[in-house]
Amino acid sequence: MKKALKRIALVIALGAVALWLVLGANRGWTKTSVAVVTVDEVTGLEGRVYKNRFLPGLDFLGVALAGAGVLALSSVFISSRKQAQS
């Protein structure tokens, strides 16, 4: 149980970091849409079109790492409780 929880925590932490890196290492807030700037040929105006795209930010990374940390800590807590009972 202790090992399983630690492994899950590791998978969550590494997975979150990998996802954050692969999707652009956005150092801002998590976004679910991204602005694409378009230029109108006739007027020269720069328009904005939002395209749906998940871009994890530092808040996503923080929550994932905090969750992994809680799991890892709980594994220690569970094992020490078991040891105390026995």
Add this chain to the structure above:
Amino acid sequence: MKKILCSLSIMSVICGGTLAAPQDFDFKDPKGVNVAVFKLDAPLEAVNGSANAISGTVTFDPEDPAKTKGRIVVAASSLHVPNPTMKQHLQGDQWMDVKKYPEITFETKELKNAKTSANLTTAEAVGTLTIHGVTKEVTVPVKLTYLKDKLGMRVPNQKGDLLVIRANFPISRKAFGINPNAPEDKVSDTIDLTLSIAGAAPRS
């Protein structure tokens, strides 16, 4: 007969010249390029978004751009930021309260210091800006570009002119009652607004 036709054509040219009148430009934008961009500084990342549901009418006289008058309306429900939680807060009752205040409007009273060079006019538009139900008189630097006979390039088989308006100016968040209690170390009081819009005046 030739003389009559000749004088008729001369008259039509003269009349055409004298009949040059202010044109009404409709800013409802079927191509979706009209945009109002807003930006507020914040610690982690600037709050940067836009609104694109823009409408309104501007009366512009190419012979006398200083007499330009009009009203531009932005639908508050079209305010968008890429973070969904932030968007919910932005449109909610603490910030823009878009259900209660569905429109952001700017109505010009006059154009000051208008300077025209070729098809470009720069001026200071004095008018009333209404955001979040609060109306303030503001002076906004504007650039007007008159594109004669260019409507056909956007809308096939449609004759007419285009008017492009660009403006960039700051406003105070607190002055317009937009979440005045939000601390400035979390989000700035200054909102930087940029308006880039084009209107059409069709001719039959």
